[in-house]
Amino acid sequence: MSDFDLSKPMTQAAFGALVGVSQQAIGNLVGRGILDKNMVGHQLLQAYCSHLREQAAGRAANGELDLATERAGLAKAQREKIEMQNAVTRSELAPVALIEEVLSKAGGKIAGILEAIPGGVKRRVPSLSADDIKQITGEIARVRNIVAGMSLDDLREPDEDDDDSSAEGEELDL
Structure with a gap:
């Protein structure tokens, strides 16, 4: 040399x-x-x-790849994956399909209970007219349609109709 x-x-x-x-x-x-x-x-x-x-x-690399940033991104993704797995293990998270199935079954049961209300009211209060029962049935159908049309966004925002619907519900107390 x-x-x-x-x-x-x-x-x-x-x-x-x-x-x-x-x-x-x-x-x-x-x-x-x-x-x-x-x-x-x-x-x-x-x-x-x-x-x-x-x-x-790893601070300088050929091209646009920054190894330190890539490693940090990978570590973050791995941490998030583990956090989600832990949340599932603690039953804090569930698959969307399972939640949809549970809500669908619950909604079906609630709809059946709501549909039985007019008949039960008619048996308990035989003096009610057909128009009264029709109004009760209409109110139940309105509530059922509101619930059936709900989305996740509706659950995130406070419902402005809460005051109105509770006032209407008070009118039906028998």
Whole structure:
């Protein structure tokens, strides 16, 4: 190995020979702005070593890929997956399909109970007219339709009709 004077400017070929890479590899580093062709030997060596440290630490990579960011993203995704698995284990989360099935069955049972109300009222209060029973049936159908048309967004926002529906419900107390 020949002696290199690190206090003087060096050619790309000479610096490549010093660090054990081709002149083309050094030219690539100059082209990317990592090395400056006006640097003297010791500056080239420091810049080259700094670049190697950055690559080894994952802070600098070829192209757009930032290894440190990618690793952090992967760790976050793994943490979220584990948190969700733990929530499922603690029965804090359930699959949407299961929730839909439970709500559908509950809605069917409630609809059956609501539909039986007019007949039960007529038996308990035989003096009610057919129009009274028809109004009760209409109110039950209105409530059933409101519930059937609900979505997840309706559950997130306070219902402005709560005051009106409770006042109407009070009128039906028998």
